[in-house]
Amino acid sequence: MNISSALFLLIGSFLCVSGGVGILRFPDFYTRMHAVGVTETLATAMILIGLMLQNPDGLVVLKLMIILLMTLFISPTASHALAQAAIHNDLMPELDKKEDNEKVKSSNP
Amino acid sequence: MLIAATIAILVVMIMAITRGIMGPTLYDRILAVNMFGTKTVLLISLLGFVMGRPEFLDIAIVYALINFISVIGVLRYSDSSIFKHSSQQKK
Amino acid sequence: MRHTIFLSLSLTAFWLLNSGHNTALMLSFGAISIAFVLYIAHRMDVVDHESQPLHLTLKLPGFYAWLIKEIILANFLVVKHIWLGNKTISPTMVTIKASQKTDIGKVIYANSITLTPGTVTVNLEGDQFMVHALLRESIEDLQAGEMDRRVTQLEN
Incomplete structure (x- = not known):
């Protein structure tokens, strides 16, 4: 077990757990979506890079790269589809108190 | 470290499924299931390395695709009435 | 046309990468699958500069x-x-x-x-x-x- 791989796996696990805490802790749907975004971008990348450093076999590294690219292309599409479905069905976000919400309400279809 | 990472992913999956059970809105549940699916992909890849069988990666690729299609498939029906967020529902 | 060629090349690479078998039977299955995917992609009219932004x-x-x-x-x-x-x-x-x-x-x-x-x-x-x-x-x-x-x- 080499050190760099262990380091990447450690950071990835920490980011993943942080995202998990975020999804339990944040107050509404839209903010939870950001917590999921953390686990789907950098945490996934870190863990997969950690695995790439484990095994210098070429084909395995290529497959890990395919998984990483797929995750990075899929996750924004899925989150955008989910957010759009939520806003079209009138699920309003809990906004910060200081912000005036008039603008958002008038531009909402 | 591989084992530790696997346990961390399992803990995160438990957290995601907790949010899925708690809700409170339908979208939280879909979000939680989506997250559970992507973490399953990671879990399968990690398990492949823990067991010394990198062939598991093929299954992980297929799982990533199925997970994406299932989320988009569910959202195709987002115009139907069960998706309407009623104001009586507690936020 | 060059989008079709690029798509078939990337599909071939993807098949060879994931299959790992080089027998005639598996390769012909691969060729049939790629041809089928190309046909579906053309029917859906998605083979253009938007699905493959080669100019970028x-x-x-x-x-x-x-x-x-x-x-x-x-x-x-x-x-x-x-x-x-x-x-x-x-x-x-x-x-x-x-x-x-x-x-x-x-x-x-x-x-x-x-x-x-x-x-x-x-x-x-x-x-x-x-x-x-x-x-x-x-x-x-x-x-x-x-x-x-x-x-x-x-x-x-």
């Missing part, structure tokens, strides 16, 4: 390098606020204006916003993007327009 190939690496840096910074910012708790976040929803002309430029911009944790494109109408952000700072960064400028540079 040279400019993309620089943009990706910048985007990865932004993603890493945004990740640590969001993680910091997860552990600091709900008092420190300021969820904001604003409509911002995109300066891209083509559809593909808008899609790249919207996807880059969504891929960066802390900001999600919620709705997209014309050149108006409705963006939800976890922190007001991230919205201010977007309104400053560096990402917008870089994507616009990309499409020209």
Whole structure:
């Protein structure tokens, strides 16, 4: 077990757990979506890079790269589809108190 | 470290499924299931390395695709009435 | 035509990478599958410059390098606020204006916003993007327009 791989796996696990805490802790749907975004971008990348450093076999590294690219292309599409479905069905976000919400309400279809 | 990472992913999956059970809105549940699916992909890849069988990666690729299609498939029906967020529902 | 050739080449590479068998039977299965996928893609009318932006190939690496840096910074910012708790976040929803002309430029911009944790494109109408952000700072960064400028540079 080499050190760099262990380091990447450690950071990835920490980011993943942080995202998990975020999804339990944040107050509404839209903010939870950001917590999921953390686990789907950098945490996934870190863990997969950690695995790439484990095994210098070429084909395995290529497959890990395919998984990483797929995750990075899929996750924004899925989150955008989910957010759009939520806003079209009138699920309003809990906004910060200081912000005036008039603008958002008038531009909402 | 591989084992530790696997346990961390399992803990995160438990957290995601907790949010899925708690809700409170339908979208939280879909979000939680989506997250559970992507973490399953990671879990399968990690398990492949823990067991010394990198062939598991093929299954992980297929799982990533199925997970994406299932989320988009569910959202195709987002115009139907069960998706309407009623104001009586507690936020 | 060159989009069809590029698609079949990438599909062939993907098959060879994942199959790992070189017998005649498996290779012919591969050829049949690729032909079938090409037929479906043509029927769906998705084989064009939008599904395969070949004209962007040279400019993309620089943009990706910048985007990865932004993603890493945004990740640590969001993680910091997860552990600091709900008092420190300021969820904001604003409509911002995109300066891209083509559809593909808008899609790249919207996807880059969504891929960066802390900001999600919620709705997209014309050149108006409705963006939800976890922190007001991230919205201010977007309104400053560096990402917008870089994507616009990309499409020209």
